[in-house]
Amino acid sequence: MKILIYILALSSLLFANADMAACKKCHPVISAEFETSMHKNSSVYDDKVHKAVWDLHPAKAKDDYKCAKCHTPNAKTAEQQHVGISCINCHTIMDVEKHAQSNKNIYSTEDKKFYSAEIGRENEKVHYKKISSMFGMSKTTVGSAYHDIDYTNEKFYNGQMCMGCHSHKQNSHEFSVCETDKAGAQNKESNCISCHMPKVDGSATTVRLSAKHAFHGFAGARVNPELLSKHVQLSLKKEATGFEVVINNKTPHNLMTHPLRVVQLRTTIIRDAKQIELKTHTFVKVIGKDGKPAMPWAATEVLKDTMIKANEKRAIKFEETLKNGDHIEVKLGFYVVNPKALKKLSLDGNKELEKFTILTREYFTIGQH
Ligand code: HEC
Numbered sequence: 265m266k267i268l269i270y271i272l273a274l275s276s277l278l279f280a281n282a283d284m285a286a287c288k289k290c291h292p293v294i295s296a297e298f299e300t301s302m303h304k305n306s307s308v309y310d311d312k313v314h315k316a317v318w319d320l321h322p323a324k325a326k327d328d329y330k331c332a333k334c335h336t337p338n339a340k341t342a343e344q345q346h347v348g349i350s351c352i353n354c355h356t357i358m359d360v361e362k363h364a365q366s367n368k369n370i371y372s373t374e375d376k377k378f379y380s381a382e383i384g385r386e387n388e389k390v391h392y393k394k395i396s397s398m399f400g401m402s403k404t405t406v407g408s409a410y411h412d413i414d415y416t417n418e419k420f421y422n423g424q425m426c427m428g429c430h431s432h433k434q435n436s437h438e439f440s441v442c443e444t445d446k447a448g449a450q451n452k453e454s455n456c457i458s459c460h461m462p463k464v465d466g467s468a469t470t471v472r473l474s475a476k477h478a479f480h481g482f483a484g485a486r487v488n489p490e491l492l493s494k495h496v497q498l499s500l501k502k503e504a505t506g507f508e509v510v511i512n513n514k515t516p517h518n519l520m521t522h523p524l525r526v527v528q529l530r531t532t533i534i535r536d537a538k539q540i541e542l543k544t545h546t547f548v549k550v551i552g553k554d555g556k557p558a559m560p561w562a563a564t565e566v567l568k569d570t571m572i573k574a575n576e577k578r579a580i581k582f583e584e585t586l587k588n589g590d591h592i593e594v595k596l597g598f599y600v601v602n603p604k605a606l607k608k609l610s611l612d613g614n615k616e617l618e619k620f621t622i623l624t625r626e627y628f629t630i631g632q633h
């Protein structure tokens with residue numbers, strides 16, 4: 265019995281991998297980008313941060329991997345949990361069902377039919393066809409020989425297909441551990457997809473050449489944050505005494521959504537070749553229980569929430585009076601894991617996680633007039 269389950273698990277694991285290998289043949293650029301993304305690397309085997317939290321989770325002792333639904337949606341057994349989110353997971357999301365604890369993806373069961381988005385083709389369902397012209401002298405093809413494409417699913421245009429996993433997650437105390445505002449998944453012009461999958465150079469397929477394609481490395485906190493810098497702007501306003509730095513979050517969700525993250529504003533005055541470091545401002549959402557910070561599964565309350573909110577312009581005041589000729593360097597960045605939690609998660613000593621990542625940096629010079 266055990267052997268049979270193992271063989272079944274192994275064969276469906278091979279199936280998920282074989283499918284991704286197939287996609288790679290005709291979508292090499294997209295597949296290479298995907299390799300580096302947190303979606304590909306969302307399992308406990310590939311994401312150290314996810315593993316560190318799971319290792320402390322009370323459900324681990326019972327081997328009840330509740331995270332599978334979003335982190336390894338192909339997994340039905342422990343063996344399969346090696347495979348993170350696959351191409352097919354996303355491209356077969358037909359609908360998203362709303363639930364209090366967390367939403368649920370409804371996957372289409374039609375064999376090899378993938379949903380996608382392309383402006384101008386919103387009403388098309390494409391089956392592969394060979395078309396002969398000039399008495400059969402030249403042949404062209406329509407669609408993909410490997411799969412059908414359905415361009416009619418509006419959730420692929422407004423970002424709602426992301427919300428099965430990203431909308432919210434409550435723990436067993438009905439406390440919301442993380443949330444992404446729904447405002448970001450409402451219109452075709454600006455949404456989860458347009459910001460996190462911006463159009464970049466390179467063909468979407470080798471079969472039909474295109475100049476650009478939707479970036480599949482999924483820019484975020486862990487990978488390619490620089491692709492998101494332009495959505496957060498910094499400005500400076502000098503006053504008679506002191507000055508103000510304004511953080512303009514043009515993002516429809518809190519600047520960071522995961523409770524492990526810590527955002528900081530670091531400001532330096534460069535005056536007469538001297539550097540004056542000013543106070544670091546920290547923005548966090550701390551969750552906890554009985555007034556003390558707690559892990560996501562135990563938390564029942566928000567202890568502190570200074571995180572930069574969706575579409576917020578946050579003005580930070582400084583008392584130092586600026587002089588003509590001063591240069592001011594302002595950096596907004598973040599830690600993936602709150603430095604105070606590294607030890608508890610046994611992640612201390614990890615260079616990548618101890619690093620402060622700069623999201624946006626700006627230089628200002630105080631004029632002479
Ligand atoms: C034999 C080559 C081939 C293979 C293998 C293949 N595709 Fe495609 N795919 C294509 C072609 C060609 C198109 C473009 C069709 C068009 O523009 O009409 C396409 C288009 C797509 C699109 C829609 C693109 C758009 O225009 O928005 C998606 C999504 C997609 N493929 C996903 C996949 C996935 C996932 C796999 C692996 C499971 C895969 N493909 C395997 C050839 C292939």
Ligand code: HEC
Nearest residue numbers: 426430448449455456459484485489492495515520521522
């Ligand atoms: C206007 C652009 C924009 C839109 C629209 C947008 N985001 Fe973001 N998103 C950002 C920026 C900027 C950041 C912060 C920078 C970073 O994480 O590197 C971010 C961060 C994130 C992160 C990482 C947060 C963390 O704490 O690790 C996730 C996940 C995310 N967004 C998902 C979504 C989803 C899902 C949607 C749609 C509901 C969405 N975003 C809509 C710009 C956008």
Ligand code: HEC
Nearest residue numbers: 287291294295298303350351354380381457468476477478
């Ligand atoms: C997290 C969800 C997600 C995953 C995982 C994913 N895709 Fe996509 N993909 C999308 C969305 C959404 C679009 C539509 C983007 C757009 O056109 O704005 C898309 C678009 C595409 C396109 C059309 C690109 C273009 O610009 O015309 C192809 C081809 C494609 N995906 C193939 C793949 C392949 C191959 C993989 C795995 C290597 C994959 N996708 C993994 C969400 C996903």
Ligand code: HEC
Nearest residue numbers: 302306311314334335426429456457460483484485486487
């Ligand atoms: C099947 C569930 C699922 C779907 C669908 C999904 N995501 Fe994710 N996404 C995740 C999980 C899980 C993570 C965290 C992975 C990790 O860090 O281990 C994640 C992480 C991210 C990140 C953070 C990456 C980083 O570097 O920090 C971004 C950005 C993101 N997703 C955007 C999107 C967008 C945009 C869509 C829709 C096109 C989408 N996701 C659809 C499950 C999903």
Ligand code: HEC
Nearest residue numbers: 313314317318330331333334366429430433442486521522
């Ligand atoms: C409802 C979907 C969902 C479930 C269930 C889920 N997660 Fe996640 N998880 C996400 C998404 C989406 C992200 C991306 C970050 C964000 O949105 O803040 C994420 C990110 C994370 C991160 C941050 C990873 C990083 O790259 O820094 C950790 C840690 C994590 N999850 C742990 C868990 C654990 C442990 C479980 C199971 C006990 C779990 N998650 C269950 C959706 C889910």
